Amino acid sequence: MTRLPYPPARRDEVLDNLHGTAVPDPYRWLEDPDDPATKEWLAAQSALLDSALRRRPKFKERIAELLRSGTIGPPVWRGERQFFMRRTPDEEHAVLYTVDPGGSERALIDPMRLDPSGLTTLDSWQPDKEGRRLAYQISVGGDEESKLHVLDVATGEVVEGPIDRCRYSPIAWLPGGEAFYYVRRLPPGEVPEGEEQFHRRVYLHRVGASAEDDDVLIFGEGLEKTNYYGVSVSRDGRWLTISASRGTAPRNDLWVADLSACDPERPELVTVQQDVDAQTSLSFGRDGRLYVFTDRDAPRARVCVTDPAQPGYEHWRDLIPEDPEAVLSDFAILDDLDRPVMLVGWTRHAISEITVHDLVTGERIGEVPTPGLGTIGGIVEHPDGGHEAWFGYTDNTTPPSIQRYDARTGETTLWAASPGAVEVPAVDTEQVVYRSADGTEVRMLVISRPGAEGPRPTILYGYGGFGISMTPGYSASILTWVEAGGVYAIAQLRGGGEEGEQWHRAGMLANKQNVFDDFHAAAEHLIATGVTTPEMLGISGGSNGGLLVGAALTQRPDLYAAVVCSAPLLDMIRYEKFGLGATWNVEYGSAEVPEEFAWLHAYSPYHHVREGVAYPATLFSVFQSDTRVHPLHAWKMCAALQHAQSADRPILLRNETEVGHGARAVSKSVDLAADQLSFLADHTGLGE
Structure with missing residues (x-):
């Protein structure tokens, strides 16, 4: 040349x-x-x-041709409904489906129906706790500037939106589907020029109310401009968790509030950790215990337990201690068993595995069969309890699939394969x-x-x-x-x-x-x-x-x-x-x-x-x-x-x-x- x-x-x-x-x-x-x-x-x-x-x-x-395998996502249950993503061989984007209480499946959000040009993407979605409403976020042309909408799941009717400035916003529904916590940036006119992508806040929003005039500021005022916030509400609606991290820092501050003892518009936040060089998240068990996922004093991560009323570090007790070689990635709880268990996901030199532990003592009592030496994409449990878990699986020659584990039999079976044969x-x-x-x-x-x-x-x-x-x-x-x-x-x-x-x-x-x-x-x-x-x-x-x-x-x-x-x-x-x-x-x-x-x-x-x-x-x-x-x-x-x-x-x-x-x-x-x-x-x- x-x-x-x-x-x-x-x-x-x-x-x-x-x-x-x-x-x-x-x-x-x-x-x-x-x-x-x-x-x-x-x-x-x-x-x-x-x-x-x-x-x-x-x-x-x-x-x-190889992409004609399509894709399949894990199931999410809310109330009597199931939600999941699937892309068939000829589709440009994955479609969000719901399975109604009677078992019939229907498309809920199809990006190509929203915009036949293919430029609209479904960025995220979150059904309410009863499965009656769904908050979803879409953006156009790759700009990732998510706009938030809410639809009625039964009718498919959009009941609210768009609400802008919601990029990377979690949605934390309160029981009843009438209100949720979310994260939104301040309006451009209220921040210095050039900082429009920052200055996030946590708000409480009531469906049907004006996002501009009626949202209640919950958290974030006066803190670091580049903070990202996480917000979640426990399945029973009692516990609110808010996390804050400066940009993409591998550390976060963490607070919790008991919503049964305070007004959701003025949650009384208790500090779990602050100014600590570690990442921590909380999960509230149906057994009344608080499960703490953390890399504090454990670079490969561990799971601790405590009483939700005493969430501070000094009360944590190891349930699943740090492994000297494998990295703990996630966990799920299966409690509809004579002996409730915790499934624990690990990556050992980047290869995934799942072990089974006694939920009370943390004792390892088995492992979950997996299809091969590959990657497991999260473990999903039913929010109302059960004996089953679902997880995504893929490896270098296997298109994504969803596997089902039954803790009663100890067996793993294929729950859903990618829809295209290649x-x-x-x-x-x-x-x-x-x-x-x-x-x-x-x-x-x-x-x-x-x-x-x-x-x-x-x-x-x-x-x-x-x-x-x-x-x-x-x-x-x-x-x-x-x-x-x-x-x-x-x-x-x-x-x-x-x-x-x-x-x-x-x-x-x-x-x-x-x-x-x-x-x-x-x-x-x-x-x-x-x-x-x-x-x-x-x-x-x-x-x-x-x-x-x-x-x-x-x-x-x-x-x-x-x-x-x-x-x-x-x-x-x-x-x-x-x-x-x-x-x-x-x-x-x-x-x-x-x-x-x-x-x-x-x-x-x-x-x-x-x-x-x-x-x-x-x-x-x-x-x-x-x-x-x-x-x-x-x-x-x-x-x-x-x-x-x-x-x-x-x-x-x-x-x-x-x-x-x-x-x-x-x-x-x-x-x-x-x-x-x-x-x-x-x-x-x-x-x-």
Whole structure:
């Protein structure tokens, strides 16, 4: 290939002096999407992409075919009704269904009926405690600006909404379905300019009343602007729980109120924990006990019990103690038994398992059979008690299914499979262990065709942040790549949650370089063991994973042949100024603090692009409606790399409109995945 004719991008003499360090920013003008120069540059980049990206129709066809498996979600019971999500093979979005008391099933919310364009997504939903009303939130065009509605479940009639500014709001219904607690941002006119995404409050809302005039402020006034709030009401309606966390911090403050002893409009909150470096949540059992899920003094988490009237730490007693190896993920209580039990979900090196414990003593008395070595997506119990539990299951070759466990028989059976029948290729999955630069053992899943030998084109994927674990799961993209002869590796890096909260903290703030070192070491292990070569190795990551591969390509451009960098953070000096960036300084640090600026400046990918370096072929994929990570990160980095690139490997930008950071229509997901695989195939040598 010859060097592409990149669209001209002016380099301005913009220089900031931060804590005595000169920080150039020649492409700051690209931060303004409404600037005519930015629009012209983006249009030229789109034209360049269309001319330079060799799209492979077979990838698109196969990804679409494998996604015809559809999806199925776990059941939720309220009163005599059941609710669940399902996407059939030909649907663009999953549909929310209800099963009426007589057993008849019907669609309750279909995003495509709301908006045939496919741009509307169902962000969340919560039925009331009796199953008569349902609060749901929708957004349009990927902006995730959820608007809240309430409908009558029996008739399907919308009885309220829209209520705006409800992004990421939990809904906590009071008994009777006439009122709920929820979280809403203050109006834009009441907050400083540029802070419209923050300043949340907890309110009590009565159905039919004016959200603007009649909502009762419950909590949040005068607290940290970036706080997120959780709110829940126990099944019997007695106990209100409110939690607060600064941005995405791995810690929270927690309060509880006895609504039977106070006015719901003026709950008398009792502190459970405050200013403690730990995450804790509460569950009120039907047996009158309070169950405490916490990583306080237990980085791999534990379950404690106490009296709800004495919720403080000093009264906690271990029921399920911390495991030295497995991370406790969730639990469910089955109490319609002669010997009530607690089902406890764990991940052991990112592989899920469920154990059975005596509810009174915590003694382990068995385990729940699971379909294989995969991922369990939460354990669901009936809120009114019972002997059954349901959990989602998937692995690298198994589309999502819902399994049912019967504690009376000890058996697990398939409750609901994904609705589409697809022929899944045979693959081998191996979990390998390698050592990072500092000697730390790190694990990696390596997925390949059975019997494949010799170096092969390989994609290395990683994330490494926010305590999020990389666990096995059905992926049409991975299966398509492996079926075509490639290898797909998923590194379980520090910064994730695979080994508990200590593992997370070993890859955040001042320790962020550990994540990049773990990733480089994964690449070197794949090369050293003959799986691939630098010329056949591509890397891929999105969001925080986009930061990961951005740092990888600037730190070790010699190690990688191709990069797909999706919805990335790349300017780590100014990231707090855009999107939800200010909520992430608890993970990365703030450029306003001298010591933390030094951490960020040491790896910020945009600031480490150097002229005359042979960089890997790179495809940036970003989404113009992304309100979490602004696409300006990729725009600026793309311009910088196109200017600096000394090799003939292309630097391309895929800038997509009317989609955002999260959910999107299936067809748009297919197009994106096919383009990414096509690019990686061309630059790692994967044949047709």
